Amino acid sequence: MARPRQFDEAAALDAAVQCFWAQGYEATSVRDLAARMGITGASLYNAFGDKRALYRRAIDRYVAQSFGERARRLEAGLPPRAAIAAFFAEMIERSLDDRERKGCLLVNSALESAPADPELRRAVAAMIAEIEAFFRRCVEAGQRDGTISTAQPAEDLARLLLSVQLGLRVLARSRPERALLEGLVRPALALLDRPG
């Protein structure tokens, strides 16, 4: 019927992720976005709606690619206790390799857009709940096969791991020091080994 889209929508979305990730929502202008995405403002609005809708899609894509991929891979390939350890180890390496100090887009947007947009807030909360659910599945499986302590309920241990992960992401943006990050993960993992 009509002229097909000339640019690669997925690649453009990846570029938008980079923008929002590096600068945050407010500090990223639509002109920044269009330039990095290699399209014009009109095409951006035509293809993605408005800035807010693009942000939402960028977050979705980021979470699916970074957390989703890692959770699936580790949960399928490693025993539960090792999957948790590997999850944190990968996060530390990612954080230390992050020269731009971008941190985690999900954590960033959890803070930046908390009060403003209720719908986005709910979406972010749901994504954080998915991370919690990953930890919980690992802890429960580890408790069943005896590799993780049952001194604390799986529910609470998963919540602790979640908060450690979020805290690590915050800390890494401010002080990306290996000793600091590895030091805090050590006692968290030791807690899982506690006899009970």
Added chain:
Amino acid sequence: MARPRQFDEAAALDAAVQCFWAQGYEATSVRDLAARMGITGASLYNAFGDKRALYRRAIDRYVAQSFGERARRLEAGLPPRAAIAAFFAEMIERSLDDRERKGCLLVNSALESAPADPELRRAVAAMIAEIEAFFRRCVEAGQRDGTISTAQPAEDLARLLLSVQLGLRVLARSRPERALLEGLVRPALALLDRPG
């Protein structure tokens, strides 16, 4: 020699704290600030320099009043293990009372202004290090008097507590649920009790 300042500088700074706390740096305009502070734009620039300098002073004031006050009070009035527990308990209550979901201004600005302003970044990192030092003093004192486990080095335990605190602050903004926050603190405190 000249006309004295007509407005209360401390009160104006408190109002600026409220603005930056609720909306973040980028989303707060100088006009917002001036209106909430009860002064005009010219007075704001005259008394505080520019928006960035005001932000910096607001963060300093916030940290001195919220964390500084609490750390001094708890460290002086409670045994170390109890001081840590009380610190987290107060933080949970504050988070659940926070209807505007403002979270912690220090954590917020650790993420929002991480890449932009190196000087501010260093200042925020130093303030976070002060929180770490508070935890470390408590853990070391508790290990000396036998109320805190020595199975993990005080250094690592303090880092874990720091990351749990930061994570709790992030989580509370997204999901301010008592069961969630209390659940994650429970295993963190249990780790301190571990025999060793």
Added chain:
DNA sequence: TGCATTTTAGATCGATCGTTCTAATATTCC
């Protein structure tokens, strides 16, 4: 009281914000 100095209020600066509009271009179906 009068001079020096600072703070005030409000207009105003150029730049940039998110968004939309106007044409021109390119494509598919008939």
Added chain:
DNA sequence: GGAATATTAGAACGATCGATCTAAAATGCA
């Protein structure tokens, strides 16, 4: 090939951004 339609590029919109300027008002010291 021609009509219909979507996408393109770029100008343009009003609003708002951080910051400054101009006077007028108000104070402390002589």
